[in-house]
Amino acid sequence: MAGAESILNKSILARNGGLPRSVYGRTILAPSTNAGWFFPIQNTGRCDAAKDPSVQHLRMGFGESMEKKWQNPHRRWNSLRQAWVMVSPHRTQRPWLGEVGQTAVPPGAAYDPECYLCPGNKRAGGDQNPAYESVFSFVNDYAALLPEAPPTVEAPASPLLAAEAVRGICKVLCFHPDHSLTVARMTREEIRCVVDAWAQEHQELAALDWIQYVQIFENRGAMMGASNPHPHCQIWSTGFVPDEPAAETAAQKEHLARTGHCLLCDYLETERAAGERVIFENEYFTALVPWWAVWPFEVLLLSRRHMGALPEFTSGERSGLADALKRMTTRYDNLFATSFPYTMGFHQTPTTGEAHPEWHFHAHFYPPLLRSATVRKYMVGFEMLGMPQRDITAESAAERLRACAEEHFWPRL
Ligand SMILES: [Zn+2]
Numbered sequence: 001m002a003g004a005e006s007i008l009n010k011s012i013l014a015r016n017g018g019l020p021r022s023v024y025g026r027t028i029l030a031p032s033t034n035a036g037w038f039f040p041i042q043n044t045g046r047c048d049a050a051k052d053p054s055v056q057h058l059r060m061g062f063g064e065s066m067e068k069k070w071q072n073p074h075r076r077w078n079s080l081r082q083a084w085v086m087v088s089p090h091r092t093q094r095p096w097l098g099e100v101g102q103t104a105v106p107p108g109a110a111y112d113p114e115c116y117l118c119p120g121n122k123r124a125g126g127d128q129n130p131a132y133e134s135v136f137s138f139v140n141d142y143a144a145l146l147p148e149a150p151p152t153v154e155a156p157a158s159p160l161l162a163a164e165a166v167r168g169i170c171k172v173l174c175f176h177p178d179h180s181l182t183v184a185r186m187t188r189e190e191i192r193c194v195v196d197a198w199a200q201e202h203q204e205l206a207a208l209d210w211i212q213y214v215q216i217f218e219n220r221g222a223m224m225g226a227s228n229p230h231p232h233c234q235i236w237s238t239g240f241v242p243d244e245p246a247a248e249t250a251a252q253k254e255h256l257a258r259t260g261h262c263l264l265c266d267y268l269e270t271e272r273a274a275g276e277r278v279i280f281e282n283e284y285f286t287a288l289v290p291w292w293a294v295w296p297f298e299v300l301l302l303s304r305r306h307m308g309a310l311p312e313f314t315s316g317e318r319s320g321l322a323d324a325l326k327r328m329t330t331r332y333d334n335l336f337a338t339s340f341p342y343t344m345g346f347h348q349t350p351t352t353g354e355a356h357p358e359w360h361f362h363a364h365f366y367p368p369l370l371r372s373a374t375v376r377k378y379m380v381g382f383e384m385l386g387m388p389q390r391d392i393t394a395e396s397a398a399e400r401l402r403a404c405a406e407e408h409f410w411p412r413l
């Protein structure tokens with residue numbers, strides 16, 4: 001285990017108050033003798049049956065014993081983000097005196113004359129949208145970043161007041177001309193057009209030598225701050241690698257250097273063997289509630305093949321991603337019979353011009369809802385001042401999402 005000691009990196013030691021009690025993934029969670037806390041980071045066997053797209057063939061290993069295993073407060077290590085999350089499953093029985101809401105009614109109109117994303121409408125910046133029939137992208141009229149090379153920032157009066165000029169390109173991509181649709185209610189063929197557009201946008205933006213990262217993300221629902229229900233996403237490409245992908249780059253690089261393997265390939269194999277956090281999978285993607293989930297119904301969508309970015313996808317993988325997005329968002333909507341809000345985005349290889357063999361393509365879904373269409377989780381108090389915390393376990397969230405149908409509760413006519 002000498003090699004394992006070396007992975008006791010500084011951050012883990014620091015987080016444990018400098019006590020070298022932890023060996024990655026094994027005793028890090030519980031220095032107790034409870035064998036039920038063991039996290040098999042080193043998977044011993046592949047799940048052959050998991051090649052079958054039917055999730056029933058996965059070893060679920062879920063039941064009363066699994067529930068009991070995680071009923072005590074504990075904290076879990078996020079090996080991708082290098083951070084802890086506290087899990088307090090015993091709190092789910094506490095009385096609730098907060099807001100209780102009604103199921104949201106999905107919007108009905110296919111065209112909204114006031115919508116700046118609908119075909120043919122004028123945008124606030126004065127441009128007119130074409131009468132598009134599939135996808136449509138444009139540079140954001142109120143972009144957070146501008147592409148022009150910025151003037152150099154003056155040297156700060158103190159190193160404690162450091163700043164740096166930044167530039168970027170912020171685009172908007174409309175998924176569909178129909179104002180009333182969401183990904184969940186689009187067809188697989190329509191979503192495939194969006195996947196193709198994402199790949200093309202990524203390729204074009206990454207080709208600019210000063211762009212170092214392309215972040216595609218969708219804010220869905222007013223609860224997530226989406227100002228417009230029209231189905232669309234944003235594509236912010238930046239002249240620097242933002243913090244989240246930078247942290248994941250470091251973690252993936254470290255794992256590759258230490259083990260010779262990809263972190264997320266190893267993680268995917270571990271999760272598929274365990275089965276208890278897997279929601280569903282198709283031939284190309286696996287959807288699961290990650291071990292380290294912070295949001296109640298957080299999901300990680302992992303490509304089965306080791307690849308870094310959308311342009312590397314085969315045609316089958318593009319359709320596989322469309323299928324996975326359709327099924328995941330439908331299950332989400334069915335969970336509380338509402339148009340489920342979330343922030344979803346892809347993490348891909350930085351476009352820094354270097355090879356990034358450590359990078360494994362994935363999507364994160366961060367949905368805020370906790371127990372109904374309107375009762376959400378808040379990241380406040382201890383979470384702002386201490387660390388993230390959740391009540392329901394990742395295993396029980398996965399069980400709930402596995403039980404959801406893949407036929408939408410509100411069929412499209
Ligand atoms: Zn619209």
Ligand SMILES: [Zn+2]
Pocket residue numbers: 262263264265266305306307359360
């Ligand atoms: Zn990989």
Ligand SMILES: [Zn+2]
Pocket residue numbers: 080248347362364
């Ligand atoms: Zn990520």
